[in-house]
Amino acid sequence: MTLLDVRDLAVRYDTPHGVSQALDGASLTVAAGELVAVVGESGSGKSTLGMAVLGLLPASAQRVAGDLLVDGSSVFGLAPAELRGLRRTRLGLVLQDAAGSLDPTRRIGRQLAEHLDRPGHAAVLSRLEQVRLPDVERVARSYPHQLSGGMAQRVAIAIALARSPGLLVADEPTAALDTEIKHDVLRLLADSCRERRTALLVLTHDLTGIAAYCTRLVVMYGGRVVETGPPEEVLERPRHPYTRGLLHAVPGQETVGGTLRSIAGSPPVLTGPSAGCAFAPRCEFRIDRCGGVRPEPSDDAARVLCHRDGELDAVVTLHEAPEV
Numbered sequence: 001m002t003l004l005d006v007r008d009l010a011v012r013y014d015t016p017h018g019v020s021q022a023l024d025g026a027s028l029t030v031a032a033g034e035l036v037a038v039v040g041e042s043g044s045g046k047s048t049l050g051m052a053v054l055g056l057l058p059a060s061a062q063r064v065a066g067d068l069l070v071d072g073s074s075v076f077g078l079a080p081a082e083l084r085g086l087r088r089t090r091l092g093l094v095l096q097d098a099a100g101s102l103d104p105t106r107r108i109g110r111q112l113a114e115h116l117d118r119p120g121h122a123a124v125l126s127r128l129e130q131v132r133l134p135d136v137e138r139v140a141r142s143y144p145h146q147l148s149g150g151m152a153q154r155v156a157i158a159i160a161l162a163r164s165p166g167l168l169v170a171d172e173p174t175a176a177l178d179t180e181i182k183h184d185v186l187r188l189l190a191d192s193c194r195e196r197r198t199a200l201l202v203l204t205h206d207l208t209g210i211a212a213y214c215t216r217l218v219v220m221y222g223g224r225v226v227e228t229g230p231p232e233e234v235l236e237r238p239r240h241p242y243t244r245g246l247l248h249a250v251p252g253q254e255t256v257g258g259t260l261r262s263i264a265g266s267p268p269v270l271t272g273p274s275a276g277c278a279f280a281p282r283c284e285f286r287i288d289r290c291g292g293v294r295p296e297p298s299d300d301a302a303r304v305l306c307h308r309d310g311e312l313d314a315v316v317t318l319h320e321a322p323e324v
């Protein structure tokens with residue numbers, strides 16, 4: 001059953017400095033229990049999408065088109081009290097700065113207990129054990145500043161999962177952590193969601209880090225979802241030129257000609273709906289149509305947003321043959 005259904009959602013921020021079209025017709029569905037990773041460069045709209053799911057967009061953000069449904073109901077149609085109820089019972093949130101989302105003045109055990117339907121010392125300890133924290137008695141008695149970043153993030157995950165939500169949104173959950181523990185925390189997130197049958201929507205820059213832990217990858221560019229699919233398919237046979245570029249820009253991946261490269265140019269800063277494909281100015285495969293006609297999703301599950309989808313393998317072979 002479809003838990004989250006984002007339909008052609010367009011959201012813009014109006015600020016004294018100008019307008020920013022953060023989402024420009026983003027579409028995405030998440031089924032119960034799916035582990036979905038949303039990847040894309042800075043400014044592609046990941047956090048705006050995540051905050052929209054939770055009904056937490058700031059007042060400067062407005063929906064200009066499309067809709068976002070959780071359990072079949074539009075979050076934009078809910079009264080504030082209904083939205084709070086939905087967040088308490090069906091949704092969870094984990095942010096980059098775990099320690100910052102905890103109350104610095106209260107012990108961990110008390111804070112976690114507040115989120116449990118049946119609080120109690122034993123229940124608190126058991127939840128801390130479930131997120132693989134050592135010495136849970138001591139952690140329960142600690143204040144947030146007494147924990148390492150990784151431990152605080154585990155506590156934040158325990159709190160977000162306390163009521164076994166249908167969907168957990170994690171926005172850059174490991175960005176502030178040391179490299180050695182990033183993978184442990186991602187694995188914990190994925191395993192914990194799988195055990196509870198909670199769907200996960202993790203928003204990240206870190207394409208290769210997350211690929212091993214998700215059941216589906218979603219690639220965003222310029223406020224739209226440009227490609228989606230099982231991680232092994234997207235990594236081995238990327239179809240959108242932006243996805244191809246992202247993979248070439250990732251250290252350790254096979255690269256054209258064996259050298260590492262990044263995508264030339266910068267991501268767009270949209271001040272309104274894009275006229276054509278937002279990636280066109282950076283795209284080596286661009287044709288005239290790309291500049292003026294918005295690509296619509298392909299009919300298959302990958303929903304690739306590219307006018308040249310299906311032609312590119314042939315083009316790439318032609319391009320590269322002389323260089324080898």
Ligand code: ATP
Binds near residue numbers: 022044
């Ligand atoms: P990052 O990887 O840096 O976290 P992101 O993919 O999460 O980026 P968003 O934060 O959703 O992207 O931003 C999308 C666009 O909306 C950007 O152009 C950004 O500058 C703009 N934006 C985001 N939040 C606000 C805000 N509160 N006010 C004005 N503009 C905003």
Ligand code: MG
Binds near residue numbers: 046047171
């Ligand atoms: Mg973000």
